[in-house]
Amino acid sequence: MDFTTFLWTTLGAFLTLATFSFLYKDNPFYKLAEHLVVGVSAGYFVIIVWHGTMVPNLFQKLADGDWFMLWLNSTQPWYIVPGILGILMWTRFSRKYGWLSRWPMALYIGIAAGVAVPLEMSNKVNKQLVATMVDINWSNFMGTGFFDPFSGLANLLIFIGVIAGLIYFFFSKAHTGAVGGVAKLGIWTLMIGFGASFGFTVMARISLFINRLQYLDKNWREAAFDSSNPNYGAGFQIVFWLIIALIVVYVVREIMTHLSHKKANSATE
Amino acid sequence: MNFFDRLMRLDRRWVFLFLTVVCVAGYYVDYSIPIRVTKETRSIYDFIDSLPPGDIVFVAIDYDPSNQAELHPMTYAIMEHAFRKNLRIIFTALSQNGPGMADQAIRDITDSVALDRTYNGIEYKGRQIVNGVDYTFLGYKPYFSIIILSMGQNFRISFPTDYYGTPLDSIPMMRGVLNYDNVACLIDLSGGNITDAWISYGQGRYNFPLALGLTGVMTAQYYPYLNSGQVFGIMGGMLGAAQYERLADNPGLAIDGMRVQLPAHIVILLFIIIGNIGYFVTRRKVQLEGR
Amino acid sequence: MRRQLPFILVFLAGFFMIFQYFVPHERSEFVYEFLLDWLTIIGGFAMALGIWSLIRVSTDKIRRKRENWGYSIITLAGLFSMMFFGITNWEDGSFGFYIYTAEGLSNSMFRHFFDYILIPIQATMFSLLAFFIASAAYRAFRARSVVASLLLLAALIVMMRFNPMFGAWIETVANWLMNVPNLAAQRAIVIGIGLGIVATALKIILGIERGYMGQG
Numbered sequence: 001m002d003f004t005t006f007l008w009t010t011l012g013a014f015l016t017l018a019t020f021s022f023l024y025k026d027n028p029f030y031k032l033a034e035h036l037v038v039g040v041s042a043g044y045f046v047i048i049v050w051h052g053t054m055v056p057n058l059f060q061k062l063a064d065g066d067w068f069m070l071w072l073n074s075t076q077p078w079y080i081v082p083g084i085l086g087i088l089m090w091t092r093f094s095r096k097y098g099w100l101s102r103w104p105m106a107l108y109i110g111i112a113a114g115v116a117v118p119l120e121m122s123n124k125v126n127k128q129l130v131a132t133m134v135d136i137n138w139s140n141f142m143g144t145g146f147f148d149p150f151s152g153l154a155n156l157l158i159f160i161g162v163i164a165g166l167i168y169f170f171f172s173k174a175h176t177g178a179v180g181g182v183a184k185l186g187i188w189t190l191m192i193g194f195g196a197s198f199g200f201t202v203m204a205r206i207s208l209f210i211n212r213l214q215y216l217d218k219n220w221r222e223a224a225f226d227s228s229n230p231n232y233g234a235g236f237q238i239v240f241w242l243i244i245a246l247i248v249v250y251v252v253r254e255i256m257t258h259l260s261h262k263k264a265n266s267a268t269e
Numbered sequence: 270m271n272f273f274d275r276l277m278r279l280d281r282r283w284v285f286l287f288l289t290v291v292c293v294a295g296y297y298v299d300y301s302i303p304i305r306v307t308k309e310t311r312s313i314y315d316f317i318d319s320l321p322p323g324d325i326v327f328v329a330i331d332y333d334p335s336n337q338a339e340l341h342p343m344t345y346a347i348m349e350h351a352f353r354k355n356l357r358i359i360f361t362a363l364s365q366n367g368p369g370m371a372d373q374a375i376r377d378i379t380d381s382v383a384l385d386r387t388y389n390g391i392e393y394k395g396r397q398i399v400n401g402v403d404y405t406f407l408g409y410k411p412y413f414s415i416i417i418l419s420m421g422q423n424f425r426i427s428f429p430t431d432y433y434g435t436p437l438d439s440i441p442m443m444r445g446v447l448n449y450d451n452v453a454c455l456i457d458l459s460g461g462n463i464t465d466a467w468i469s470y471g472q473g474r475y476n477f478p479l480a481l482g483l484t485g486v487m488t489a490q491y492y493p494y495l496n497s498g499q500v501f502g503i504m505g506g507m508l509g510a511a512q513y514e515r516l517a518d519n520p521g522l523a524i525d526g527m528r529v530q531l532p533a534h535i536v537i538l539l540f541i542i543i544g545n546i547g548y549f550v551t552r553r554k555v556q557l558e559g560r
Numbered sequence: 561m562r563r564q565l566p567f568i569l570v571f572l573a574g575f576f577m578i579f580q581y582f583v584p585h586e587r588s589e590f591v592y593e594f595l596l597d598w599l600t601i602i603g604g605f606a607m608a609l610g611i612w613s614l615i616r617v618s619t620d621k622i623r624r625k626r627e628n629w630g631y632s633i634i635t636l637a638g639l640f641s642m643m644f645f646g647i648t649n650w651e652d653g654s655f656g657f658y659i660y661t662a663e664g665l666s667n668s669m670f671r672h673f674f675d676y677i678l679i680p681i682q683a684t685m686f687s688l689l690a691f692f693i694a695s696a697a698y699r700a701f702r703a704r705s706v707v708a709s710l711l712l713l714a715a716l717i718v719m720m721r722f723n724p725m726f727g728a729w730i731e732t733v734a735n736w737l738m739n740v741p742n743l744a745a746q747r748a749i750v751i752g753i754g755l756g757i758v759a760t761a762l763k764i765i766l767g768i769e770r771g772y773m774g775q776g
Contacts, residue, residue, distance in 0.1 A: 008672050008675070008676040011676050012676040012679070012680040013680070015684070016680045016681075016683075016684045019680075019684035019685055019688070020684060020687075020688070022688060023282065023285045023691055024282065031631050032634060033681045033684075034631075034681075035631040035634045035638075036634050036635070036638050036681065037638075037678060037681035037682055037685070038635050038638070039635035039637060039638025039639040039642070040639070040641075040642050040673055041365075041366065041678055042611050042635075042639050042642075043639040043640065043642025044366065044369065044673070044678060045365055045607065045611065046608075046611055046643050046646070047642065047643060047647070048365075048408070049411065049604050049607045049608070050646070050647075051434065051646070051664065051665055052368070052408045052410060052432065053410055053411060053603070053604035053607075054601075054604050055434075055662075056428075056429045056430040056434065057410075057429060057600055057601050058604070059660065060429070060430075079601070081598070082598035082599075082601040085598070085602050085605075086604065086606070087605060089605045089609065090605065090609065092609060093612070102773055103569060104606075105566070106565075106566035106567070106570045106573070106773075107569055107599070107602070108412070108599060108602060108603075108606075109570055109764060109772060110570035110571065110572065110574040110764075110765065111415070111573045111577055111595055111596075111599060112414065112415075112761075113570070113574045113577075113761035113764045114573060114574035114575065114576065114761070115414070115581070116757055116758065116761040117574075117758055117761045117762060118578055118582065119469045119470055119474055119581070120469055120757045120758050121754065123468060123469040123472075123473035123754070124469060124751065124753060124754025125751055125754040125755060125758070127473075127499060128493055128497055128747050128751050128754070129751065130497070131493070131496055131498070131747075132747065147732050147733055147735075148736070149735055149736045149738075149739030150739075154736075154739070154740045157741070157744070158496070158740055158743055158744045161740070161743075161744025161745065161747075162747050162751075164744075164748075165744060165745055165747070165749070166751060166752070168748075169752050186748070187707060188707065188710055189741050189745045189748070190745045190748065190749075191707050191708075191711040191714070191745075192711070192714040192741040192742060192745060193741065193742045193744075193746050193749070194711055194714075195710065195711040195712065195713065195715040196489045196714050196715070196737055196741075197488075197490065197742075198711065198715040199718025199719040199721075200485040200486065200489055200505060201486045202485075202537055202697070202715070202719055203485045203508060203530060203534070203719070204339060204484050204486045204507075205485075205689045205690040205693045206529070206530055206537075206690050207338040207485065207530070208335075208336075208338045208339075208683065208687035208689065208690055209292060209533075209690035210292065210529045210530070211337065211338030211522070211526065212683060212684050212687050213293065213296050213529070214522055215680065217296065281698075281699075284691070284694055284698055285694070285695070289691075302722055302723075302724055303722075303724055304722070305722075305728070307735060333682060334678060334683045335682050335683060335685070336686070337679065337683055338687070366674075366678065366682070369671075369674040369675075369679075372665075372674075373671075373674075373675060373679075410603070410604075411603030411604055411606065411607050412599055412603040415596050415599045416600065418596055419593065419596035419600070422592070422593050422596070423593070426596060426600075427596070427597070427600050432665065433665065434661050474581075489738065489742050489746060490746050491746075492738055492739060492742055492743040493746050494750075495743075496739070496743055496747075527722065531722065531723060535723075536694065537694055537719070540694060540697045540698040541697045541701050541712065544697065544698045544699060544701065544702065545701075545702055545703055548702045
């Protein structure tokens with residue numbers, strides 16, 4: 001790692017710590033990071049859409065003609081139509097011509113709705129129902145025990161659970177009597193599902209934090225003290241300790257102000 | 270105010286500090302936890318492992334930096350595995366900041382595959398990964414469901430050029446590669462609803478083998494598709510990534526991170542238990558006073 | 561005209577897409593591919609709307625000197641420097657603008673801004689959720705009833721499944737939990753969502769649901 005890359009890594013570490021400081025309270029470092037990321041992410045997106053979509057999908061298709069004739073003598077002049085529809089999207093900001101933006105919107109919404117009808121029906125409803133209505137494997141009913149997820153018993157339990165869950169969602173009939181009993185089973189099944197989701201969510205959130213720890217330790221701290229690096233120099237450690245000093249100064253200042261506030265409060269009491 | 274009342278009114282910043290201390294301590298203590306591989310992850314590994322050299326794997330990198338903790342290790346492990354097996358990869362990135370994630374992963378793995386390494390007892394010579402020969406990176410386009418549909422007809426409809434602006438027809442690896450029919454499988458690594466589009470509009474319409482790498486938050490929701498055969502494998506969160514790293518004998522950030530999960534989970538478990546004890550104690554007190 | 565034409569367009573486009581799914585003829589495939597291609601381009605234009613809003617809000621804040629307006633300068637600086645790096649390149653020693661070709665994407669500054677500014681901040685912002693879920697676990701997850709206890713129990717099993725203290729059995733139970741009751745629950749939800757999407761899509765195509773077009 002050369003020194004420039006290390007400086008960039010340090011910037012990343014600084015911004016990581018600045019963002020974490022929000023856990024203590026909102027402060028200028030956090031605000032800086034927050035506003036910076038909005039701008040950089042938007043600028044990044046502009047470039048990705050420009051080089052990724054506008055140029056290859058539109059301009060290059062119109063550009064093979066003579067520049068002075070614009071698109072007229074391009075080999076694919078019809079690409080001007082989506083171009084115009086796209087520009088109509090921008091009339092949204094005008095009070096007078098805003099209605100024009102409804103045309104490209106209508107085309108998009110119509111197409112999105114049209115593809116959804118058969119595909120969502122077949123993939124989210126039909127195939128799921130078909131997979132529920134399987135023959136129960138009686139010869140392997142118990143499998144390797146009650147907790148075998150691929151036994152005949154598991155098939156039966158899935159079938160019961162899905163039906164009960166669906167009945168719970170069915171509000172056209174009051175949940176009383178037998179229907180109420182099945183609906184209760186349904187809500188129990190759903191709760192196990194939500195519980196499993198929650199268990200996974202805890203792991204997910206912790207993962208995000210661990211990732212930042214790994215960045216601070218492996219990418220930054222280790223680089224600061226990695227003397228096997230051919231480009232290594234005293235600058236690495238100086239930069240590292242400068243950032244640490246900055247944090248310590250901030251923390252000490254916060255504690256001091258906190259204590260003096262406490263003193264002032266107890267004095268007024 | 271007794272002990273439990275105090276506990277219930279604790280400033281949450283103490284909770285934050287406690288979690289931080291435990292995670293940092295867990296990070297620096299040297300121990301390991303067993304990573305047991307589930308069937309869901311193994312089927313993805315086995316599928317890729319059994320492909321003959323030269324086959325094309327489609328890797329959809331549909332996540333932003335916000336989800337990199339869980340999905341980046343999966344991407345790295347799969348890419349390393351596929352390139353070592355001499356497979357070719359097509360990448361897309363249909364989330365807003367996805368292209369940067371893919372770009373970073375490609376750079377890192379290119380460096381890594383250039384070295385000699387041994388995985389699962391097999392020695393692999395380092396080789397140079399070449400853009401256009403070993404992989405093609407298609408990049409980002411807006412409206413992911415439309416893009417997924419159009420790629421089923423022909424990759425060239427939405428992607429006349431790749432991410433770097435090279436026309437698809439002049440990329441050696443894309444010669445004769447028309448649509449999903451020419452790829453062995455598609456692995457979607459996603460942190461959002463793009464996964465639904467891959468299932469309904471991609472696999473559902475064009476019928477290719479689809480596997481999912483998901484963030485932990487989403488994982489539980491996609492099990493029905495596994496059972497119905499619409500997807501052939503699921504990697505769930507950091508644990509899924511760690512399982513793949515274990516299978517590929519390529520320990521990375523996920524296996525390293527799973528160590529810290531253990532103390533962190535125990536802390537959260539303790540919080541739930543303490544919270545519940547406090548709740549029942551104070552509730553009983555309220556009931557007694559009510560009488 | 562202003563109101564009716566878009567609804568006719570929605571109906572025609574939606575109906576065509578359904579028709580095309582069931583009747584995949586050569587001609588209908590031709591139109592299908594064209595529509596998908598065109599939508600990509602329209603999408604490109606649509607994405608710019610959000611950027612324009614961001615610029616407008618930020619400049620407005622700076623001009624009127626609203627609270628914290630200084631930070632809006634940082635937002636705009638980030639935006640414009642990223643756009644500048646994306647269309648320039650000086651890797652080979654000579655500086656050049658590359659507006660119609662993609663050299664800017666391999667500009668090292670463009671990559672560094674992504675790798676060392678965007679990734680750390682965005683990843684850290686989401687990692688704050690780890691702390692909020694810990695605090696929520698402490699305050700909100702109470703075994704108030706049978707249903708809530710069931711949720712907690714399932715969560716605990718899934719959370720503890722990689723804890724070596726419990727041995728392999730917890731993994732077996734967690735695996736069963738994911739593949740049987742969880743699967744049943746999620747499947748009921750998926751079927752419900754699927755029916756919901758189809759119903760809404762049909763209502764949109766048939767012009768029963770019109771709220772998405774806004775007023776005017």
